[in-house]
Amino acid sequence: MYQVQLVGEQQESRPLLSPSVDDFLSESRGDAMSARPPHTSNTAVMSTALDLVDLSEPGENSGGSIGSGSGSGGNKGGRRSPLRRKGSSKSPRRRVRPDETELIQVEQQPAGPRSPDSVSLSPLDKWDEVTLDVEDGGRRRIREKRCTSHHSSSELLWSAEFRADPLTKTTIQSYEDLNSMSTPDCGASRQHRRTRSLLVRNESLEDEFVKAKAAVESDTEFWDKMQAEWEELARRNWLEDSEGQPQSSPSVSPGEQVYRFNTKNPYREWSNAFAVGQERARDGDLNTAVLLLEAAILQDPQDAEAWQVLGMTQAENENEQAAIVSLQRCLELRPNNLQALMALAVSFTNNGKQHEACDALRGWISHNPRYKHLVPEHRGPPTPARSELQDVLPLFQDAALLNLDCVDPDLQTGLGVLFNLSSDFNKAVEAFTAALSVRPQDYLLWNRLGATLANGSRSEEAVDAYTRALELQPGFIRSRYNLGISCIHLGAHREAVNNFLTALNQQRRSQRCTHQQMSANIWAALRVAVSMLDRPELFQAASVGDLDLLIRAFDVDA
Amino acid sequence: MSRVSVPPPTCLQKPLRVPHRYMFGPGPSNVPPRILWAGASPVIGHMHPEIFEIMSDIKSGIQYMFQTHNNVTLAVSGTGHTAMECAIFNAVETGDSVLTAVNGIWGERAAEMAERIGARVNTIVAPPGGYFSNAEIEKALSKYRPVLFFLAHGESSTGVLHPLDGIGQLCHKYNCLFLVDSVASLGGAPLYMDQQGLIDILYTGSQKVLNAPPGTAPISFSERACQKIFNRKTKPVSFFLDLSWLANYWGCDGKPSRLYHHTGPVTAFYSLRESLALLVEESLERSWERHQKVAEYFSAGLESIGLKLFVKEKNVRLPTVTTIVAPHGYDWKEITAYIMKTHNLEISGGLGPSVGLVLRVGLMGYNSSTANVDMVLAAIKDALKHCHKSKV
Numbered sequence: 001m002y003q004v005q006l007v008g009e010q011q012e013s014r015p016l017l018s019p020s021v022d023d024f025l026s027e028s029r030g031d032a033m034s035a036r037p038p039h040t041s042n043t044a045v046m047s048t049a050l051d052l053v054d055l056s057e058p059g060e061n062s063g064g065s066i067g068s069g070s071g072s073g074g075n076k077g078g079r080r081s082p083l084r085r086k087g088s089s090k091s092p093r094r095r096v097r098p099d100e101t102e103l104i105q106v107e108q109q110p111a112g113p114r115s116p117d118s119v120s121l122s123p124l125d126k127w128d129e130v131t132l133d134v135e136d137g138g139r140r141r142i143r144e145k146r147c148t149s150h151h152s153s154s155e156l157l158w159s160a161e162f163r164a165d166p167l168t169k170t171t172i173q174s175y176e177d178l179n180s181m182s183t184p185d186c187g188a189s190r191q192h193r194r195t196r197s198l199l200v201r202n203e204s205l206e207d208e209f210v211k212a213k214a215a216v217e218s219d220t221e222f223w224d225k226m227q228a229e230w231e232e233l234a235r236r237n238w239l240e241d242s243e244g245q246p247q248s249s250p251s252v253s254p255g256e257q258v259y260r261f262n263t264k265n266p267y268r269e270w271s272n273a274f275a276v277g278q279e280r281a282r283d284g285d286l287n288t289a290v291l292l293l294e295a296a297i298l299q300d301p302q303d304a305e306a307w308q309v310l311g312m313t314q315a316e317n318e319n320e321q322a323a324i325v326s327l328q329r330c331l332e333l334r335p336n337n338l339q340a341l342m343a344l345a346v347s348f349t350n351n352g353k354q355h356e357a358c359d360a361l362r363g364w365i366s367h368n369p370r371y372k373h374l375v376p377e378h379r380g381p382p383t384p385a386r387s388e389l390q391d392v393l394p395l396f397q398d399a400a401l402l403n404l405d406c407v408d409p410d411l412q413t414g415l416g417v418l419f420n421l422s423s424d425f426n427k428a429v430e431a432f433t434a435a436l437s438v439r440p441q442d443y444l445l446w447n448r449l450g451a452t453l454a455n456g457s458r459s460e461e462a463v464d465a466y467t468r469a470l471e472l473q474p475g476f477i478r479s480r481y482n483l484g485i486s487c488i489h490l491g492a493h494r495e496a497v498n499n500f501l502t503a504l505n506q507q508r509r510s511q512r513c514t515h516q517q518m519s520a521n522i523w524a525a526l527r528v529a530v531s532m533l534d535r536p537e538l539f540q541a542a543s544v545g546d547l548d549l550l551i552r553a554f555d556v557d558a
Numbered sequence: 559m560s561r562v563s564v565p566p567p568t569c570l571q572k573p574l575r576v577p578h579r580y581m582f583g584p585g586p587s588n589v590p591p592r593i594l595w596a597g598a599s600p601v602i603g604h605m606h607p608e609i610f611e612i613m614s615d616i617k618s619g620i621q622y623m624f625q626t627h628n629n630v631t632l633a634v635s636g637t638g639h640t641a642m643e644c645a646i647f648n649a650v651e652t653g654d655s656v657l658t659a660v661n662g663i664w665g666e667r668a669a670e671m672a673e674r675i676g677a678r679v680n681t682i683v684a685p686p687g688g689y690f691s692n693a694e695i696e697k698a699l700s701k702y703r704p705v706l707f708f709l710a711h712g713e714s715s716t717g718v719l720h721p722l723d724g725i726g727q728l729c730h731k732y733n734c735l736f737l738v739d740s741v742a743s744l745g746g747a748p749l750y751m752d753q754q755g756l757i758d759i760l761y762t763g764s765q766k767v768l769n770a771p772p773g774t775a776p777i778s779f780s781e782r783a784c785q786k787i788f789n790r791k792t793k794p795v796s797f798f799l800d801l802s803w804l805a806n807y808w809g810c811d812g813k814p815s816r817l818y819h820h821t822g823p824v825t826a827f828y829s830l831r832e833s834l835a836l837l838v839e840e841s842l843e844r845s846w847e848r849h850q851k852v853a854e855y856f857s858a859g860l861e862s863i864g865l866k867l868f869v870k871e872k873n874v875r876l877p878t879v880t881t882i883v884a885p886h887g888y889d890w891k892e893i894t895a896y897i898m899k900t901h902n903l904e905i906s907g908g909l910g911p912s913v914g915l916v917l918r919v920g921l922m923g924y925n926s927s928t929a930n931v932d933m934v935l936a937a938i939k940d941a942l943k944h945c946h947k948s949k950v
Contacts, residue, residue, distance in 0.1 A: 524886040
């Protein structure tokens, strides 16, 4: 959770928020939301909430109270703050009365019941005024002036609202869920409870943070610009970590990550977003599927299945970080979701996070009704070594022995993942091949097989596997990315570039949206591939993200 | 009658085999033949007059290299850490307040050492890739009133070259000794101990820009530093590193006779003397310029293959050790292993706070050349081609 610390030194620990899609993408972004000051600091998140507290004194929101120690100056000058804006110098109280009607409007919006007294903020400049009444014994009122001309900002408000409340509920309930072992899904009753409780004000400061956090997290541009700062924060923690602890990415504990929703989501109000989303995913239009699934989640953030499908779709769409966060959210709501556990293990494996992957796999087998009896009961405090590879692998192998006549493809997938972790690539290949014998149409399995072959330096065979996967699912972005990688391995740089461009084009074409839709990994790989072609003008285009030029140059079917 | 019960090891009955390898990590660096040859000179006594003469040569060389007139200038027997301990154990007494600037691993180590001898240690911290403003330093000096302030000039774990202007003055103002670690930077980047830096204690290592084998660490103490050190109330914890003994051995205390303190590493003295001679031949200015040019050439090359430099600000980049952001989609360990195996070339990953975040390439002294840059770039390109992880 957030720590409300007013720390002046650079040693403050900040809430760890998930990284942006790509700092590169933020540089190349040229859309409407570009009028931002170049430097933003993570203090925005903290300051958002703290600003709420301090707003009673005009001009006090310098953010100095938070003591920003990161880089240059905290909330000074051109910093965005939702509470400091041109024309928002009026005192909060004067706004209260005319706001009532607006607040009521807020409540009546479909699928968006929200406490009128709860706070949600968006640090976007497009907001005309957001003011706060901080008196009244801690009651917080928010007044939002809707600017119809700024469609995006109002959408953000919505996403912020939807985000904030479920966050509160999710965090609270997730602990309950995890503590109580009752896992039956009482989604419906939960919904009712939530609706009723929405009218109850949550006044703790923690809630303010949660809501502010939600608001910020929907502001994707803000996130993009924070990438560099973000990495800095993770590095700052190194003093507390023991020396030599490998960190391949900023370490974030599960449950504290933040999912970044797309800002412009045309499907937000759709009532059957989930069903259509699933369909789109099956058809291979992954970017649309993601938007639909996000819409479904915004409408019901407790929908564990939606989180799960979103996570798996993001992985297919080559957005690993988003996949991880989504799957973790799903597991917070439903810790025994086998598909989410397996998908999470895969994502962690891709990021080299052995312990976390083994944790997830252990979870998978412990919750699997066929094999859970194999998992020994642990008395006493759980030892951290519990999820070592050498502990989890035997469980899976024992489980496999139970299936002498038939092959459980999911179990084999688990084995394949474990062997990937231990770099036993040939054994992993065997496992995935076994799984494919049962499900030869499973394109995910074909990709897993291909990636395993590739990581085991069997690139030609990998290409065959990816080709099968793409035949079954032409919109499978991850597999196309992998295919490009294997092309690089084989020295076929042009083909590699072609594949990456095809993937990026598919992503972009799907929604005609900003660069945010495209995968950072693919851009990075594209740059590497283009750099090997010795065409400086094309390399330049790749560096700045000029997809059109590259598509023309390589004659990709647009 | 005793019996030799531990048999002679068979591993020592085989000839010594050492591979030829390009040492392009953060150190030690390749040793040029001339210096190796010097190290093969016959061993004579560590208190023979010829050795004293060599030591005197070394002292002059260090004074040139450090740009100082300090009399108490010598080479500690040991490597960079030895010099760090020598500085700290002599300058600090139990209960003294010490401030270390931590923007990488070296500040952390200095803090650790000072703690071990009972000092009250405070730190100011910057993230990897960052450095401190004079204002921040002054604030800390004023707050903690330390007797010693440690700063790494060449922070090789993050690739940062710390600006020095004005800091010495601040330390003087707050009556504090200024200790600077220049192990990774000296010879590769401009440093003037007396004039610009007002540095009280400066040390470096032999195995970086000097290209000598690891084993000696040049160090120098200013008048101010000596004032404090030679008026200690208690003896330093380390006999081996006791400056009064070392100063005598090196002829810095003006006493006519030198007492036996420890056995100096004579062979290492030969190599150090020769490496200093090479530096004198090239001259400091040319060495600085060469390192700067090569570093810029290298950075440009890295950017042209799509890699990013870890230190964003150009003028705080350490010209001797370049840190590269570990590329997306790769396991950095695989890159370094691949390059070692395929190209026989060492580059390294991160250290301390930068573990997992960077690749580090060191081009120092004799190794700092555009030809080597081309070699490293080719190796990295090759690794980028082969080491990309596929997503399961």
